[in-house]
Amino acid sequence: MSQAHYFDTPQGRRIAYHKTEGQGPCIVFCGGLKSDMEGTKAVHLEAWARDRGLAFLRFDYSGHGESSGAFEDGCIGDWHEDTLAILEAVTEGPLCVVGSSMGGWQALLLARAIPRRIKGLVTIAAAPDFTEDGYWANFTDAQKA
Numbered sequence: 695m696s697q698a699h700y701f702d703t704p705q706g707r708r709i710a711y712h713k714t715e716g717q718g719p720c721i722v723f724c725g726g727l728k729s730d731m732e733g734t735k736a737v738h739l740e741a742w743a744r745d746r747g748l749a750f751l752r753f754d755y756s757g758h759g760e761s762s763g764a765f766e767d768g769c770i771g772d773w774h775e776d777t778l779a780i781l782e783a784v785t786e787g788p789l790c791v792v793g794s795s796m797g798g799w800q801a802l803l804l805a806r807a808i809p810r811r812i813k814g815l816v817t818i819a820a821a822p823d824f825t826e827d828g829y830w831a832n833f834t835d836a837q838k839a
Contacts, residue, residue: 698731698760703779705772710760711753711780714740719788719813720749724777724804726795730759735794735818753780770796774803781808790814 698710712731721743723736731752743750755773757765777800781789789811793801798820805812830838 701783707756708762709780714744714750716747716749719790720785722789722791723752724793724797724800726797730754788813792816794818
């Protein structure tokens with residue numbers, strides 16, 4: 695496996711990534727909450743893309759995997775900034791975004807932020823409402839306050 699490359703975002707976060715050169719649209723894998731770019735789905739999808747000569751990008755959000763920061767210091771908005779920053783820095787042209795779990799939420803945010811670049815969108819067990827249904831609904835009134 696090749697070594698990760700790093701990109702420093704405008705917000706001062708260091709994002710680790712692997713990019714496979716190839717034909718476009720570039721396939722971008724957005725991982726789930728507390729997942730990293732070394733996960734089974736990301737690595738297998740990269741191998742599939744490489745075998746077909748397709749461009750591919752996998753990366754770690756800040757506070758995940760090899761990227762800088764502590765998980766507890768991040769939030770959905772920060773990870774969206776990370777995603778936009780790495781895409782702007784290391785890709786060009788059309789994208790096919792694959793998002794797993796919370797990465798599905800990130801994929802949907804990308805479709806809203808850069809719709810002209812999105813040529814394909816795949817979500818796997820997307821969780822765009824997990825904070826509302828999974829956390830907020832179970833908080834006590836004191837925790838909500």
